[in-house]
Amino acid sequence: MDTSDNHSKENHWEEIAQNASKHFMDIFITPEVMRRQEAAELPRPLDLQAAQIIFYPDRRKPTVRINSEVKVLAKMKLKPGIEKEYGDSVYANELEGLEELMLTEEDDPDSGHVTMLKFNGSWIMAFDFIYNKALAKKTINTAKEFIEAAEFSFSHQNWSAFADNLFSAAELLAKATLLAA
Template sequence: MLAMSPADPEAPSVFQQIIDIYVGPEIERRRTAGRLPDAFTLHAAQLICSADAVPNQIRLNDEVQAIALVRWNNEVPKELGDPVFPHEVEGIETIVLPETEDPNCGHATLLRFGGQWYVAFDFRYNRGRSLELLAKAEQFRAAATRAHAAAEWSAFAFNLFTAMELAAKAELLVVPDPNLLNAKSHRTVHSRINKSAHLGNVDLEHVSAFNELARLRQDAAYSMQPFEVAAARAEELLEAVVAFLERVRARAGSRRLPSGHRPARFSPSRFPLVTR
């Protein structure tokens, strides 16, 4: 997620692009349809982009759903539901979608506060699906850990590869790709994750572990010969998968703001602010 304050040198151009391409035309459509008055004043706008074949949503003013993390400029105590006024805030650090929004959508949110516009956007798609895949991957990783402790090498290799493959798919899904989303073959994920590594988007160490586990899985499941993995190498592969899972989880992220903050209500509109 990227949040831009008014002081950011790129903020005006990003703001203007969103206005010109999405918000301005939406305002004109609504005016033409008689759904907006000529004297309409914009104080917030939001673009919601779906990873599926669903048209973009453009929201205006009180239609916008967002939560902001702000910095206080005083020590005025606030309780849940208390209004927050511009003179009480130094600036807005982060703007995220609430948990009630589709977790697989990206967004760009424009918010006018204290006479200045703030811009935030996050175009990581399929976050909900990625987190579901990571939850499954963690189950297979746990099974691989148990197999590792018992020196059950076929089960170790099979489960650890499955964990790595699910995590790789979760990593790739942040960029919308219907073919990948519905892919049922190992080949699709294998080719995409290797291509992503060549582009510098994934650590070569992690992809090397993925490729090695793919080969080990084949022998573990289908070879008629005795199968085992050297204990030291098994430990290294397990560590690589754990690290990759952590990386993908961090990239997929969460819409939850950091803990320990106090919710308060943005006035005069309906934006919840979280303060620290």
């Protein structure tokens, strides 16, 4: 593939990211900032450094967090030659980039999110729209128990119990797939 194709694809993804962030700003963040400014809950002008939208699986109104309200776990990449131990302070000038943004344990693990952070003068956006991740994980773990029971039944030639447990495991795995779709 020549470099013009790579450049074209990079521009395409950058355009998608810009459009997505504009839509999230227009639909969720800007109206919430304006509402809070009218209620004197945020300063005018606002120096926006971070924003987050939490989407709930039960379809209730999303929560919009602004600046210090944003809760996120960030997996960052250190610059070459920088080494840190767990618990050491990390400074922005020691970071090369972002690898992942995730909701904290305080948030509902079944929720989706859009998180936008200003980092080294540029905006970073991460999102996860998969709902019911915790519920799907619990369902998968239950399916594993049925698979173990099916294996036991198979080893003892209990064919009816084997078939029933295997069928139940398959149903649960299908349910988990649909839950997190």
